[in-house]
Amino acid sequence: MSVAANGNGGAFVQIRDVSKWFGELQVLDKITLDVPEHDVVCLIGASGSGKSTLLRCLNLLEQVNEGEIVVDGVRLTHEKIDVNELRRKIGIVFQAYNLFPHMTVLQNVMLAPRKALGISRDEAEERARPLLRRIGLEAKADEYPDRLSGGQQQRVAIVRALAMQPKLMLLDEITSALDPQLVSDVLDLVRELADSGMTMILATHEMGFAREVADKICFLDGGCILEEGPPEQIFRDPREPRTRQFLARVLEAERMS
Amino acid sequence: MHAFRQVIHAFFNPHSYTLAIPDVWAGFQVNLKMMGIAEVLVLVFALSIAIVRGLPGPAAKPLRALAIAYTDFFRGTPIIVVSFLIGFGLPGLQLAGISNQSNMVYGVITLTLVYTAYVTEVYRAGIESVHASQRSAARSLGLSYFQSMRYVVIPQAVRRVIPPLLNDFIGLQKDTAIVSVIGVSEAALTAQQFSNRNGDFPSYVVAAVFFVLITIPLARFTDHLVQERERKERAQAF
Numbered sequence: 001m002s003v004a005a006n007g008n009g010g011a012f013v014q015i016r017d018v019s020k021w022f023g024e025l026q027v028l029d030k031i032t033l034d035v036p037e038h039d040v041v042c043l044i045g046a047s048g049s050g051k052s053t054l055l056r057c058l059n060l061l062e063q064v065n066e067g068e069i070v071v072d073g074v075r076l077t078h079e080k081i082d083v084n085e086l087r088r089k090i091g092i093v094f095q096a097y098n099l100f101p102h103m104t105v106l107q108n109v110m111l112a113p114r115k116a117l118g119i120s121r122d123e124a125e126e127r128a129r130p131l132l133r134r135i136g137l138e139a140k141a142d143e144y145p146d147r148l149s150g151g152q153q154q155r156v157a158i159v160r161a162l163a164m165q166p167k168l169m170l171l172d173e174i175t176s177a178l179d180p181q182l183v184s185d186v187l188d189l190v191r192e193l194a195d196s197g198m199t200m201i202l203a204t205h206e207m208g209f210a211r212e213v214a215d216k217i218c219f220l221d222g223g224c225i226l227e228e229g230p231p232e233q234i235f236r237d238p239r240e241p242r243t244r245q246f247l248a249r250v251l252e253a254e255r256m257s
Numbered sequence: 258m259h260a261f262r263q264v265i266h267a268f269f270n271p272h273s274y275t276l277a278i279p280d281v282w283a284g285f286q287v288n289l290k291m292m293g294i295a296e297v298l299v300l301v302f303a304l305s306i307a308i309v310r311g312l313p314g315p316a317a318k319p320l321r322a323l324a325i326a327y328t329d330f331f332r333g334t335p336i337i338v339v340s341f342l343i344g345f346g347l348p349g350l351q352l353a354g355i356s357n358q359s360n361m362v363y364g365v366i367t368l369t370l371v372y373t374a375y376v377t378e379v380y381r382a383g384i385e386s387v388h389a390s391q392r393s394a395a396r397s398l399g400l401s402y403f404q405s406m407r408y409v410v411i412p413q414a415v416r417r418v419i420p421p422l423l424n425d426f427i428g429l430q431k432d433t434a435i436v437s438v439i440g441v442s443e444a445a446l447t448a449q450q451f452s453n454r455n456g457d458f459p460s461y462v463v464a465a466v467f468f469v470l471i472t473i474p475l476a477r478f479t480d481h482l483v484q485e486r487e488r489k490e491r492a493q494a495f
Contacts, residue, residue: 061393088399098394102412111408112398164399 010070012037012199013058013168018067020053020223027053029223030067035216037167038197042210042231045220046246051203054220055170058201059090072167088116091161092170095177097153099145099160105132106141109160116164124163131159135189151182155189162193169193171202207250211235219243267457277451277460284447285467287361288433291443295368295433296426302369303376304415308406310377311384324377331374336367336435343367344439364436364443372429379421383414420486423479427472434468444468 011034020028028050035041043051056062058069060076060083069076074086099108109128113119119127132138135155137148145153154174161169171190175183187209194200194213204210210217210231217234219227219242227240238244309317310324331339344363348356387410395405437446444464451460 059397061397083396084399084401087397090397092397094390094394096390098390100391100394100409100413102416112400115404115408116399116401161398 011035012039012072013201014068014070015054015058016068016070018054018057018064018069020057020062020064020066027223028057028064031223031225033218033225033228035199035201037199039215040194040198040200040202040213041216041218042214043201043203043218043220044205044207044210044246044250049220050223051220052172055092055172055201055203058168058170059087059092061092084116088112088164089166090168090170091164091166092172093154093157093161093174095173097145097150097157097177099153099157101145104142104144105137105148105156108145108156109163112160113163127163128159131162132156135159149182150178151185154178154182154186158186158189158193167199169198169200171200171204173203173205175204175206205250207235207247207254219246221246268459268462270457270459273455273457273459274463276455277448277463280451281444281448281460281463281467284442285444285464287441287443288430288467289471291361291365291368291433291436291441292426292430294365295372295429298365298369299372299376299429302373304380304411306373306377307380307384308411310381313402328374328377331371332378334371336371336432337438339371340364340367340436340439343370344436360436360439360441361443363439364433364441367436367439368429368432371432372425375425375428376422379418379425380414382421383418384410386417387413417486420479420483423475423482427475427479430472430475431468434464 013033013035015031015033018028018031019026031050031054033041043054045051053062057064058071058076060081064077067077071086072089074081076086099105100111103111106125106128109131110121110124113124113127114121129138129141132141135158137152137156140148140152145156148156154177158171158174174190175186178186183206187206190200190202190209191213202210202214212231214231216228217231218225219234219238219240221242227234227238227243234243235247238247306324306327309320310328312321340363343366344360347358347363347366350356384406391409391413392405395409396402400408433443434445437443437449440446444467448460448464452458
């Protein structure tokens, strides 16, 4: 994997000693992580371990209290940063899809390119339609989101982010709200993205999928990265007892379902 | 029997109606005009003030305070007092452009000031009812604060507040009669003058019927929207 040409020679995403508190509660505790360009990093860990918060900090939906984040050579934690400019390069997809219910599928995908990038309607549509075709939903272009299944909505949410042609995608437990039979379509799309070289950070409970697509797995516990490494090592031979415990519990739950 | 005949004569004298209807109708056109103009102004001003009240950050604090002061004052003051303040107060200032307007203009200003305060609260409730995740989604796509408000939050908020907003408009339509106290020759005042001249009351009945006739369609339309929404929400719950 190549090192990003971002001026200071570091990785595409550099997270240094990042801490965050919600009031008294510390949710991130000195997180340090590098993500080279075109890599896929999966964050695993129990609910409340800080995965979502870390992702939200990466596109400034949350402010970090300490530490430094650099994405593509831009220091996010700098005060004078243009938040909107930065977010155009970083797509995020949420667990609850968050499509805009008052807009059609096509309008959902076209909104940000048109308004945030200022491209014309036709151009935005030229961008949006192939993306919808790619996920097999071009026929649904003029439907409203509530007419779509959860899996379809989530795939629209992904291409809505892709329409901004981001350099980094953050996926926050995007299959957690889906019925099991709808998960695979969404994961197929993410796999395709990974294969195309998109830099991605995923928070996920899908261990099988994490193992397959990730270049690196980070196990978060109590706001810390307790253990990180290549998937083979983490899943086969976790060093930390807590990682082992967590994986055992998750695999147990998967067998039960 | 005598009392009955008296009631008939005082309220239901057909001849009186033939005279009262055109008279009160002429006045009612002033009500319609005031309603129309005030409603448009209220929609625009109330949305602006609701947006100002929601502005984030410490820099916007004075603006927010101003918006709060405005709504507090005009929601708390009886409309008849505002009528006097505007209808007698503004002409008393003797300022060019402000003090030489017609009574109808002062009536419209009064209605707009008061109902903007109510409708601001309605809009605000609507804006706050749009889930924070919608804003996150919009902002994370790179839209600015105002763009997310404009394209994502406000369209959803406005759809939700249409029924309560129409309820306030029913109130506004009726309150066009109150500004008669500053001498606007609208239906209520015309009816009163007619009644004084003729010594009977059909003119009031006519005025009442005019108001009811324009309120009923609006009320039914509001009911219809509420039912429509409930139906939709039930459908979504499955």
